[in-house]
Amino acid sequence: MDNQAKIQEIVTSHPVVLFMKGNAQFPQCGFSGNAINILRTCGVNDIFTVNVLEDEGIRQGIKQFSNWPTIPQLYINGEFIGGSDIMTEMFQSGELKTLVQA
Template identity: 85%
Template sequence: MDTQAKIKDIVTSHPVVLFMKGNAQFPQCGFSGNAINILRASGVENLHTVNVLEDEGIRQGIKEFSNWPTIPQLYVNGEFIGGSDIMTEMFQNGELPALIKG
């Protein structure tokens, strides 16, 4: 399976996916840590995280997949939502919790 197909499989197999540096228990950058805190505050129960530091193919491939240059990247129901700044803005205006709760 090529990297793009693998990424597509990941984002369509889980309702909420965060591609990040590190994992939910130990984020390895401030932006990833912020993203985890926002998702917890938004009531995410089934968060699937992908540590891009463990796979260089995924680390580069996700940037091409979303056409977005930075990590973390959030996907909800297979749709790219954005990075840390967009997540913060959507959380503050109530959009993100509403999107996650469906």
């Protein structure tokens, strides 16, 4: 299975997926840590994380998959939401909480 197919399978198999550096217990960059904190604050406990540092093919592939240059990347119900900055804006407006609870 190529990386694009693998990524497609991951994002469609879990309601909330975060491609990040590190994991939920040990984020390895501030932006990834911020993303986890935001999701937890929104009441999301079941976050499927993918550590892009463990797989260079996924790390590069996710950027092509979403056409988005940075990590972390959040997917909800198979749909690309955005990175840390977009998550922060959506969290502050209340939009993210509404989305994850839907």
